[in-house]
């Protein structure tokens with residue numbers, strides 16, 4: 001039975017490899033006459049610059065988003081009903097409307113008129129700053145919801161024990177609830193970071209010169225085809241795959257722990 | 259330990275957990291609360307331990323009134339110790355860290371002193387070999403003993419134990435009760451609820467029988483177990499002693 005399964009697997013692998021090979025061959029062959037990899041090499045500085053910008057935007061939004069997510073979670077658990085409702089309202093609004101709309105509206109209509117001048121005067125470029133801010137808010141709303149679910153899944157006895165040993169409200173969260181909640185949702189948080197990295201490409205609509213923006217400039221400027229899109233895909237995969245693997249790894253580890 | 263509980267009322271939605279409960283203990287080292295499930299023992303302990311605020315009534319522990327708000331209750335809880343039926347330990351911390359962290363963060367010891375005190379507390383109850391294990395790696399009885407070690411590490415004025423052995427098998431029950439007895443003999447003031455009648459009889463100075471949110475009877479164990487005065491308590495005793 002093992003032997004037969006092995007042969008079946010091998011056959012399937014050969015068939016899949018053959019089909020994919022034929023497909024790639026057809027596509028790349030047809031496009032080969034228009035594909036000139038040296039053009040991508042010429043633009044490597046710009047592409048690299050964009051990739052670095054994407055990396056820093058995603059990292060900054062990751063940190064800010066996490067802080068905003070924590071605040072959303074705490075806000076929704078506040079004793080003050082007004083704070084709870086406000087947080088809930090903002091969070092639903094952010095989650096249930098498209099990021100693209102937040103970016104266009106938030107930047108051109110609200111934040112740029114308010115902040116572009118003072119930021120510019122201080123020598124800052126307002127676009128990436130406001131872009132990161134909106135991206136952080138959007139992802140903070142998702143993280144806030146993930147964290148709230150995790151915190152609410154911590155059993156009552158842990159809250160009681162934490163209060164019984166004399167922790168104040170902040171210490172209860174800091175030393176008992178959040179460490180346990182984070183362990184539970186680390187895979188989900190890692191998964192949402194993958195979305196964040198991909199979503200950072202939307203910042204091109206407000207003119208942030210990130211990876212997608214620069215690649216698109218390269219493509220439209222040189223009529224590039226595959227030599228533009230292949231590096232783009234690889235560039236994003238280099239960022240997202242490790243995080244996705246981390247998410248799977250954490251998930252497996254967590255399953256073993258419980 | 260002196261307790262003066264007057265007209266204590268605690269409601270949860272429609273249910274009245276404590277129904278004008280009054281209890282006066284002039285001077286006892288160990289007070290045992292016994293009675294049927296749902297009678298209000300846990301609720302009384304939670305109020306006495308500063309984990310729950312009553313709807314009305316007054317509580318004086320050692321002649322001092324129980325602080326009113328959550329902020330005032332924090333120092334009160336730090337002064338005392340509390341152990342629940344189970345899941346007392348923080349699962350992400352080792353036995354040692356479970357004891358050291360509150361000493362450091364709630365009692366203001368520096369890190370080294372907190373760890374030394376925690377080690378000493380574990381050593382006192384023969385738990386040193388478990389210091390670096392996570393709660394999931396300990397048996398239920400060991401978890402409760404670490405829980406007690408944590409609750410007494412800062413030398414609490416009163417130790418509150420809510421059915422500390424109800425979730426354990428007989429052997430583990432014995433190991434935990436022995437520890438509680440040891441503490442009592444060392445002079446620790448204890449208020450506990452328990453279904454272990456033999457333990458209450460032997461170790462407690464006073465027994466309060468609690469049913470329907472009131473103290474139905476309050477007496478020294480010898481009198482309570484030999485000649486229960488109220489019909490409720492004699493019915494309860496004849497039922498639990500039957501097997």
Ligand SMILES: Nc1ncnc2c1ncn2[C@@H]1O[C@H](COP(=O)(O)OP(=O)(O)O)[C@@H](O)[C@H]1O
Nearest residue numbers: 270273274275294295296297298299300301302
């Ligand atoms: N958190 C709570 N919410 C609602 N009802 C509760 C809660 N805690 C206790 N009660 C109710 O209060 C009554 C007394 O419960 P409890 O103090 O736990 O009794 P005991 O510890 O003697 O079994 C019971 O009817 C119980 O259902």
Ligand SMILES: [Mg+2]
Nearest residue numbers: 299300301421
């Ligand atoms: Mg109870």
